[in-house]
Amino acid sequence: MSEILSQEEIDALLQALNTGEVSVKEIEQETKEKKVKKYDFKSPKKLANDQLRTLNMIHENFARALNTFLSGYLRTKTQIEVLSVEEISYYEFSNSISNPALLAIIDFNPLPGQIIFEISSQLSFSIIDRILGGIGSYTGEIRAFTEIEITLLNKIIRQIVKYFIDPWENVIELTPTVDKIETNSQFAQIASYNETVALITFRATIGETEGLINICIPHIVLEPVLPKLSTKYWFSTISKKSTDEEKNIIEKRVKKATLNIKCIVGEANITLEDFINLQEGDVITLDKTIHDEIEIAVEDRVKYLGKPGTIKNKLSVKITKVIEKDDDEYDE
Incomplete structure (x- = not known):
């Protein structure tokens, strides 16, 4: 450990530097001396x-x-x-x-x-x-x-x-x-x-x-x-x-996310009186024909177009087009 100087010794050293009795180069040479560190060869260091x-x-x-x-x-x-x-x-x-x-x-x-x-x-x-x-x-x-x-x-x-x-x-x-x-x-x-x-x-x-x-x-x-x-x-x-x-965590969470998907077969406007009087077997005329593509909405946003049909006696929809983000016709 280096020697600690008292206040009197510090004042004396500063005065000697001012008068030229001690030069800065001499002090630098003393500080450049190699420091010796003890090393025990009986227990050599193995961890850097x-x-x-x-x-x-x-x-x-x-x-x-x-x-x-x-x-x-x-x-x-x-x-x-x-x-x-x-x-x-x-x-x-x-x-x-x-x-x-x-x-x-x-x-x-x-x-x-x-x-x-x-x-x-x-x-x-x-x-x-x-x-x-x-x-x-x-x-x-x-x-x-x-x-x-x-x-x-x-x-x-x-x-x-x-x-x-x-x-x-x-x-x-x-x-x-x-x-x-x-x-x-x-x-x-x-x-x-x-x-x-x-x-x-x-x-x-x-x-x-x-x-x-x-x-x-x-x-x-x-x-x-x-x-x-x-x-x-x-x-x-x-x-x-x-x-x-x-990345893997985000992908897993996205894959497990639950989404609501609905197929919009068509739309129609009817009066409240007609709606109240609807009975089994009544026919409502929609704004689309059987040859038109229907809209498929994911969380209320139209994402696909498709064609209705059946598979093994079950209703189904075949996706025919993916709606891109820049498609203004289907943007909200």
């Missing part, structure tokens, strides 16, 4: 900065989806945001977990291996309190989870894992499933202690309770998709896929 940034964007989308789900499920105000995305060893992550803890072991199919989804104990008890009808505030001592509490948390986590699918869809189509729930970190070892992992940390607020949510993804899980974990690939896939998806 660009890959960490992509993981950050993926889990920002996951945080938004999780925030929406928990707000509706718990019926209380929740706020979840990505705090950090970093590369550490599995030992560092495992050593930072305090027991008891809520650790969900998730199979990240079709990727190899498993990941850990950890919710802090304070948040876990707050969620349980809210599910059981409380206000969602837990101020008691941290204790071991009961079987009923684990069952309740297991149910909500099985729903949470579904929200991994959409954020990861531009990289791979996931089918994640919960393998088991552990409350002791010693029984949740998914990688060797010196294995590199990506740790995504979220800051979560549920009601008045604040805590952390961690996602630990071992390098072996990410290895098959590392080439796709680049911002360039991710954004190009998003733009192409989103355009195709929007």
